Amino acid sequence: MNLLIIGSVAFDSIKTPFESVEGTLGGSATFCSLAASFFTQPGIVAVVGEDFTSGHKKVLTNKNIDLEGLEQAPGKSFAWGGEYSFDLNSRTTLFTNLNVFENFQPKVPENYKKSEYVFLGNIHPLLQKDVLSQTTHTKFVGLDTMNYWIEKALPELKEVLRFVNILIINDSEAREFTHEHNLLKASKKILGIMDLMRQPILIIKRGENGLSMFQGSHIFSLPAYPLEDVADPTGAGDSFAGGFMGYITQTENTNWENLKLACVYGSIMASFSVEKLGTERLQEITQDEITRRFQDFKNLTHFEMNHPAAELLGINCN
Amino acid sequence: MNLLIIGSVAFDSIKTPFESVEGTLGGSATFCSLAASFFTQPGIVAVVGEDFTSGHKKVLTNKNIDLEGLEQAPGKSFAWGGEYSFDLNSRTTLFTNLNVFENFQPKVPENYKKSEYVFLGNIHPLLQKDVLSQTTHTKFVGLDTMNYWIEKALPELKEVLRFVNILIINDSEAREFTHEHNLLKASKKILGIMDLMRQPILIIKRGENGLSMFQGSHIFSLPAYPLEDVADPTGAGDSFAGGFMGYITQTENTNWENLKLACVYGSIMASFSVEKLGTERLQEITQDEITRRFQDFKNLTHFEMNHPAAELLGINCN
Numbered sequence: 001m002n003l004l005i006i007g008s009v010a011f012d013s014i015k016t017p018f019e020s021v022e023g024t025l026g027g028s029a030t031f032c033s034l035a036a037s038f039f040t041q042p043g044i045v046a047v048v049g050e051d052f053t054s055g056h057k058k059v060l061t062n063k064n065i066d067l068e069g070l071e072q073a074p075g076k077s078f079a080w081g082g083e084y085s086f087d088l089n090s091r092t093t094l095f096t097n098l099n100v101f102e103n104f105q106p107k108v109p110e111n112y113k114k115s116e117y118v119f120l121g122n123i124h125p126l127l128q129k130d131v132l133s134q135t136t137h138t139k140f141v142g143l144d145t146m147n148y149w150i151e152k153a154l155p156e157l158k159e160v161l162r163f164v165n166i167l168i169i170n171d172s173e174a175r176e177f178t179h180e181h182n183l184l185k186a187s188k189k190i191l192g193i194m195d196l197m198r199q200p201i202l203i204i205k206r207g208e209n210g211l212s213m214f215q216g217s218h219i220f221s222l223p224a225y226p227l228e229d230v231a232d233p234t235g236a237g238d239s240f241a242g243g244f245m246g247y248i249t250q251t252e253n254t255n256w257e258n259l260k261l262a263c264v265y266g267s268i269m270a271s272f273s274v275e276k277l278g279t280e281r282l283q284e285i286t287q288d289e290i291t292r293r294f295q296d297f298k299n300l301t302h303f304e305m306n307h308p309a310a311e312l313l314g315i316n317c318n
Numbered sequence: 319m320n321l322l323i324i325g326s327v328a329f330d331s332i333k334t335p336f337e338s339v340e341g342t343l344g345g346s347a348t349f350c351s352l353a354a355s356f357f358t359q360p361g362i363v364a365v366v367g368e369d370f371t372s373g374h375k376k377v378l379t380n381k382n383i384d385l386e387g388l389e390q391a392p393g394k395s396f397a398w399g400g401e402y403s404f405d406l407n408s409r410t411t412l413f414t415n416l417n418v419f420e421n422f423q424p425k426v427p428e429n430y431k432k433s434e435y436v437f438l439g440n441i442h443p444l445l446q447k448d449v450l451s452q453t454t455h456t457k458f459v460g461l462d463t464m465n466y467w468i469e470k471a472l473p474e475l476k477e478v479l480r481f482v483n484i485l486i487i488n489d490s491e492a493r494e495f496t497h498e499h500n501l502l503k504a505s506k507k508i509l510g511i512m513d514l515m516r517q518p519i520l521i522i523k524r525g526e527n528g529l530s531m532f533q534g535s536h537i538f539s540l541p542a543y544p545l546e547d548v549a550d551p552t553g554a555g556d557s558f559a560g561g562f563m564g565y566i567t568q569t570e571n572t573n574w575e576n577l578k579l580a581c582v583y584g585s586i587m588a589s590f591s592v593e594k595l596g597t598e599r600l601q602e603i604t605q606d607e608i609t610r611r612f613q614d615f616k617n618l619t620h621f622e623m624n625h626p627a628a629e630l631l632g633i634n635c636n
Contacts, residue, residue, distance in 0.1 A: 087499040181405040183526075184546045208501075209527035210541065221618050223528065223539035228502045260621035300539050301619050303578040 001043035001066040003249040004112050005033050006131045007121025007144075007238070008101060009046045009070065012278060013081035014234055016088065024278035025056050027078065028121035028144070031235035034282040035242025035269035036119075037063035038290060040249040042242070043112055045069035045131060049077040049100040059283060068109045073100040088230050089207065108134035117249040119241060120164070122146050125156035132163055140254055142166045142245050144237070150177050161194050165254070166201040168241050174204045187214040201259060203244075205237060213263055220260050223300060225271035225293065232277045236270045239282060243269030268293045319361035319384040321567040322430050323350050324449045325439025325462075325556070326419060327364045327388065330596060331399035332552055334406065342596035343374050345396065346439035346462070349553035352600040353560025353587035354437075355381035356608060358567040360560070361430055363387035363449060367395040367418040377601060386427045391418040406548050407525065426452035435567040437559060438482070440464050443474035450481055458572055460484045460563050462555070468495050479512050483572070484519040486559050492522045505532040519577060521562075523555060531581055538578050541618060543589035543611065550595045554588045557600060561587030586611045 007029030013022045033042040043066035048056075052072060060067060078101040081094035106127055116139040120128040128143060143164045149157050150173060161167060167190065171183060180186040187202050191214060194200035201215045210223040244266030251258055268290055275281045325347030331340045351360040361384035366374075370390060378385060396419040399412035424445055434457040438446040446461060461482045467475050468491060479485060485508065489501060498504040505520050509532060512518035519533045528541040562584030569576055586608055593599045 089499075181407075182546060182548075184544045206527065209524065210539070212541070212544070219544050219618055220621075221528070221541035221544070222621075223530070223541065226502045226530070226537050226539070228500060230500075257622065261623070264621055298621075300537055301621075303538075303540075303582055303616075303619075304575065305579070 001068075001112060001115070002040045002117060003036055003042040003245055004045065004069075004108070004115035004118045004131075004135065005029050005036065005042050005121065005242070005245075006045045006106055006119070006128070007032055007123065008078050009044065009048050009052070010078040010080050010101075011051070012234060013079070013094070014232055014277060015081075015083040015094075016232055016277075017084065017086050019231065019277055021277050023079070025059055026080070026235060026278055028235075028238040030060070030279060031238035031273060031282065032119060032121060032242035032245070033060065033065045034063055034279055035239040035266075035273065036246030036249070037065055037242075038269070038285065038287070039243070039246030039265065040117075041066060042246065043067075043069055043109075043115075045106050045108055045112065047071045047073050047078075047100050047104045049073060049075045051077050059279065062283070069107075069112055071104075071107070075100045077101075082234065084233065088233055091233075106131045106134075113137075116140065117245060118142070119245045120144065120160075121238065121241075122149075125149055125153050125160045129156070129160040129163070132160070140165045140248060142168060142241060144168050144241055145173070147173055147176055158193050164194065164200070165198050166203065167194065168203045168205065168237075168244070170205040170207070170237065174202075183212060184214075184219075187212070191215075203263065205240065211240075211263060211267065213259060215256060215259070218256050220256075220263060222260075222263050222267055222297070225267060225297065226300070227271060227274065230274045233274050234278065236274050239273035240266040240270040243267070264294060264297050265290075267297065319386075319430060319433070320358045320435060321354055321360045321563055322363065322387075322426070322433035322436045322453065323347050323354065323360050323439065323560070323563075324363045324424055324437070324446070325350055325441065326396050327362065327366050327370070328396040328398050328419075329369070330552060331397070331412070332550055332595060333399075333401040333412075334550055334595075335402065335404050337549065337595055339595050341397070343377055344398070344553060344596055346553075346556040348378070348597060349556035349591060349600065350437060350439060350560035350563070351378065351383045352381055352597055353557040353584075353591065354564030354567070355383055355560075356587070356603065356605070357561070357564030357583070358435075359384060360564065361385075361387055361427075361433075363424050363426055363430065365389045365391050365396075365418050365422045367391060367393045369395050377597065380601070387425075387430055389422075389425070393418045395419075400552065402551065406551055409551075424449045424452075431455075434458065435563060436460070437563045438462065438478075439556065439559070440467075443467055443471050443478045447474070447478040447481070450478070458483045458566060460486060460559060462486050462559055463491070465491055465494055476511050482512065482518070483516050484521065485512065486521045486523065486555070486562070488523045488525065488555065492520075501530060502532075502537075505530075509533075521581065523558065529558075529581060529585065531577065533574060533577070536574050538574075538581060540578075540581050540585055540615070543585060543615065544618070545589060545592065548592045551592050552596065554592050557591035558584040558588040561585070582612060582615050583608075585615065
């Protein structure tokens with residue numbers, strides 16, 4: 001197990017304008033670990049209820065995801081229901097039943113404690129800090145959060161951010177966090193809260209408009225993968241985080257150039273994730289598909305002045 | 319004169335949350351030709367009133383813009399007033415006084431009729447077609463339009479689009495045009511209206527989220543240049559079009575790779591344009607600043623796997 005992921009394993013009920021599904025396997029840790037599994041072996045710290053069957057377990061173990069940290073507790077699993085607008089750009093939460101998640105006290109298994117790469121999915125900042133305090137050898141820690149914690153637990157969020165290398169949030173969260181509309185200004189404020197000694201990184205996800213990554217004076221922007229038909233945006237952000245952290249864990253390299261590549265792999269996983277309902281598409285991706293989509297991203301974003309010398313020597317700079 | 323630009327030369331009164339100005343030189347042909355002047359010699363076909371002074375003229379002739387097609391008519395110049403929201407992302411038109419523009423019948427001077435590169439700024443599609451019919455040697459024609467014409471003159475717009483190589487519009491216009499929220503679907507519908515024999519191109523501008531360009535199965539996406547302080551978004555789209563068309567005119571090359579570079583130069587000119595009120599910033603840009611911003615765009619968007627062979631040979635693929 002190389003990448004420790006904390007988050008939710010849940011049953012999602014999803015309505016889109018085209019399809020709907022009830023009680024399908026979801027949750028931040030599920031999407032994140034499935035996406036990361038293409039790059040490294042993730043291990044999950046989460047809790048499920050008695051309704052989590054061997055069939056559900058198999059979805060994760062099929063991808064070699066370590067489940068030693070997946071606690072099974074009496075009662076029902078966390079369940080979430082949401083309905084998307086006609087253009088899939090906004091959604092309404094229909095219900096949130098925390099169930100076994102309500103009293104979840106994350107326990108990091110002995111084997112996980114030396115994890116160098118850790119992703120703290122979107123839960124209460126105090127729980128995120130609690131998990132982090134159980135680890136002893138972290139090299140690179142990522143964190144996701146949401147408007148709810150920015151509104152309800154801002155001091156705790158700011159506290160845990162001091163121990164984090166990379167924060168991954170969306171544009172509306174960044175604006176709410178900083179009261180700045182301009183994302184460049186917002187990024188500076190957020191990075192200012194983090195620990196400068198860690199050379200902190202911020203990724204702002206912009207939905208169909210891609211993402212921007214900030215570190216010091218560096219900025220990288222990547223468009224979203226153009227998709228004509230999005231089936232279900234649920235889990236896109238978690239899939240991005242999984243691809244990003246998975247690639248960083250695989251390559252053990254956090255320099256700026258490699259962080260950019262991690263953004264690309266994260267975006268690739270997010271683009272697959274939304275193509276089918278729930279985790280369906282993440283379960284069936286092939287390595288070839290990932291490689292092709294990497295090339296698609298290059299074609300989508302790169303421009304070159306002529307390189308006659310490179311062409312002459314038959315070196316493909318693209 | 320190498321690039322024929324038709325559009326408005328106007329006096330703008332602009333209110334932003336920070337500054338305001340009354341009756342400053344503006345209009346689509348003004349911004350477009352100033353931006354294009356860094357790459358080629360543009361010539362304007364437009365009309366001004368008696369309030370257009372030699373001082374205003376000098377702003378354009380200083381940049382070697384050909385004014386043979388700029389008619390001076392009795393009365394006042396076109397005047398526009400607008401006020402921006404606090405985040406500069408939306409604006410309200412305060413007044414539109416067409417004045418001399420009301421009865422404008424564009425006359426293309428003899429010297430302009432053989433223009434190979436033509437940009438039809440945002441006016442009535444019938445006038446755009448009229449201008450085009452006065453030219454005899456066009457190789458590459460660009461067109462801008464707006465919601466107003468999509469709503470009021472759709473058949474005429476569709477008609478003129480058949481004679482155009484590239485349409486440059488914004489995302490809300492593309493959605494209104496096609497009744498498609500998904501921009502990939504919208505792009506296919508719009509390209510389907512244009513003349514397939516011309517291998518038509520569509521650029522959808524997405525404001526602070528950059529742009530996407532479509533041609534056949536090709537897609538290119540470019541983020542906006544990150545700016546912490548935007549002074550005045552007026553003319554950003556026209557400056558983009560000017561930089562884009564200017565670069566294409568200069569290089570006389572419309573292959574896909576060169577179209578991408580034109581997008582970058584267009585975005586560079588737009589990013590300068592918004593840094594000061596009106597055309598102020600466009601009047602003072604240096605070639606060095608353009609070159610630096612080109613490199614900034616590369617750093618902002620490019621990612622590379624290691625190229626050991628290229629590195630060994632000392633070839634910089636970036």
